[in-house]
Amino acid sequence: MVNQLLLVVLSAPLVYLLYLIFIQPRYNPLRNLPGPPSKGLFRDQLGMVMNPSVSPRTHEHFVKTYGRNVMIRGILPWDLRLFTLDPLTLAHVMKHSHIYEKPWQSRRLITGLIGCGMLAAEGAVHKRQRRVATPAFSVQNMRELVPLVFAKGDELKEKWLEMVREAEKETEETGGLKLDVCHWVSRATFDVIGSAGFDYQFNAIQNETNELFSAYKEMFEVAVSQQSGALWGLAVIYLPILETLFLLAITWMLYLMARYPDVQARLRAELLSLLPPTPLSALTPDEVSRLYAGIAELKFLENVIREAMRLIPPVHSSARVATRDDVLPAATPVRTRMPDGSTQEVKEVRVPKGAFIHVPVEGFNLDREVWGPDGWAFKPDRWDNLPEAVVSQPGLYNNTLTFSAGPRACIGLRFSIIEIKTFLFILLTHFTFAESDEKVGKANVVLTRPYVIGKHMAGSQCPLLVTPYVPEGAQYS
Template sequence: MSSQLDAVYVLLAFAFVSVTLFFRKKRALGFLRGPPAKSTLLGHEFDLLNAEACTLELEWTKRYGTVFRSAGCYGEQILMVADPRALQHIYEMNYKYPRSKDNQRAFKKLLGRGILWAEGDDHSRHRKTLNPAFSAAQSRGFLPLFQSCTDRLQSRWEAALQGETKVINVYDWLSRLTLDIIGEGAFNYRFGALDNKSDDFSHILETLFTDTKMPTERTILFRAFRRSMPNWIGDLCDYYSTWFPSKEDARFANFQKFSKGIARGLLDEHMAASADYAAKKDILSLLARSPAIDDPKKKMDEDEVLSQMATVILAGHDTTAASIAWILYELAKRPEEQAKVWEEIAHVRSLNHGELTPADYDSMPFLNAIIKEGLRYHAISPLLYRNSGVDDVIPLSQPITSSSGDVITEVPVRKGQRIIFCIGSYNRLPEVWGADADSWNPARFLTLNQKKQIPVGLYGNTLTFSAGVKGCIGWNFAVLEMQAVLFQLMESFEFSMPPGVEVMRIMGAIMVPMIKDKLQEGIKMPLLTKSRK
């Protein structure tokens, strides 16, 4: 008994010393201004993760400038960045600003050793393998699938409405739509979500992030403590979590088990049925031949291949569903914008009586302005976590005032400094988007001179798809999918807000809509829907 107590005391002493050293190492941003913390233990981390999404950091950006410090747990200082030049610099540094350790561990626990987990050479290897499957040309080949799946959604809604105006939870249906699209498009697998063919895997997806949103104080403190420890302690915690899993751990493990099981079967079927898969550029063919490639810069082992498929399934559907739902929400409040989109749609239809092409969608300036504005105004991942892998000096596009009153144009950072990219704040900077940056205004993309902007983001210069070598690999696929789905839904239906409904932006794995005072009901975007027929 005595030896066990001694071991516990040694472990506690080690933890105390490690955390103390961690504090001293991280307290390197005293020269920057920032909001005062209400709690020494929690800093601002609890508030950031439990407030309505993109509210606190936007308020702080307005008050302290485009670069400032916030407080992490246990007295840590975190660098918050929304400055365009600073973000451009960091993205251009490629792998010298890796994901934070806890983010990387979370991705591995949920998705395995896929592209969202990978860093450095591993990420470069994964990216080179997957890039051909997500090129603009390859994405255009999926347009008939986008259209046919949206046809099925339209039929379901028409049947439910029966000529009346009714409330539809559009988020639920859009999530089913995009799941069917990614299943058939990427893997020739039919989830049958639009047809209500619920199976075990569909249920796993629906409940995957049940309690991930709004973490408790204890959860946040534990994550911060583990983050501050050496890697081997984090690995030990992960090992023991397989024996004593939390509810979240169990759901994540279940998702990996089922998704990799489906992936294994699909790969085997594909290789047996496709004699020429070695020459194709679709994602299944690329993944099927990757383990046999001699080039170590493109080769992936079997577990990495299966993890890529799990990643594509999860990351490729709810992100797009959420973005479309937020756009419909904004349009539901603005009948005049719906009318303008419908006029564009009618014009395109008058010129083309056959199947629409990508060029037809690209020819619609207001529809595309709405998509860009939706991605700008509702960034579904408004905060992105990174660590500095090197000592560096980050340049700024706008001078800021230091805590001592000096004007500074660059910010030095030490290796290991934790950084949060304020994507939502960057997407609403008046210096980038104009004086009305904090308001919904799609017309800005009809007049905005983007040549005068510092180039940062992948699409419309927003950062919703991130940027650089770690930018969203499927952004071409997602944009065309959004064009096709929104075209058909706006052509077929009118949307408006139900009386008394107040939608909140809540952070889970991504930013999702929930109803104020009814958060217990889960993710919802209820819109009054009326058929145009």
């Protein structure tokens, strides 16, 4: 009797596993959608949609071959997921955040790291936290932070000038210095967040030995350095968006300026038109606020930021999980296999409770059927004459998903734009940026992080040649 009972207990998990692998997927409505062929029970298709080096081509291939609502396989055999680039479907998912929540894996990991804040909370808890936090991000409060952001941007500028002068003394040569702008912008951003959010001076620009800064940096650099292993896969799949911590966006914008020197020169000319004759550090808070008001209205600066955020969104992709059975609307026909084995085109997708929805932020932003044949190119002037298809796209920021959409859209959008415009103004009016001898690639580790190709073990890096800007006819000293 005991042996029989033991046999039942031991066999129950095996039976359940066989049920998950062979039976449950047969009743999942997502299996009726078109999608790439399976290569085996434990061969997922997440890498091809989440690796920035291949994902643009993968996304486009999916749309052309299978349509805009596609079934892909997750890590486990029964993990059938909806990959969607249909704007109506995505809008429904992002709008109904009470139905489509972040996966529990995401929430558990982020809660373990920083507690159950807005990034991890769902439902009524998230609503309450967002309602409490929203006044802190009001227009008036953001304006009051402008002098602080300017002060940190100016401190970073002075630090770089000091480093360039020291390097020139040592080598007795001019010509700038190779700097890891990702590292330095992260330090400056950490200082801004410490002062603005916690009234705490990390002094990361001057000294990076602060324990909290070191711990945060280490947490993500381990993931970058192991991006080809299991840790990287889990981090990419389950860690949630951390919009408010490191606006890597500035690093990618400086990288794009280095790659496109004509755009850099044109933007610098626009920014120099507002550069005051007195040092920034000598301006009063009111003068800084008036200066930023002028910067905020610069047209080409706005276009460059929009285009950079579209082309390289800080968050490559995200995931949601259905908390109940639902029917998603679709703007484009979905080829669906019917019970009798025939295939019909319908304008809806049935999603079962527990199914993952893959939200391809980058794929949405780069969709060439929407943005045009040059949708993968960096062209800031496109924003002066957008295709009609763009205007109907969902998204908090300029019809893109860079800052998400719906009730969980990034609450820190205004703060992000202030920091980006301020740092670009200060850095581009005092330095020129050029590519170094090290090629930079993209790694999708929570955020889209730069790394030196062939040196991923070193973590996030974006080395650029940084040279003090000298106006034509002037002399650098």
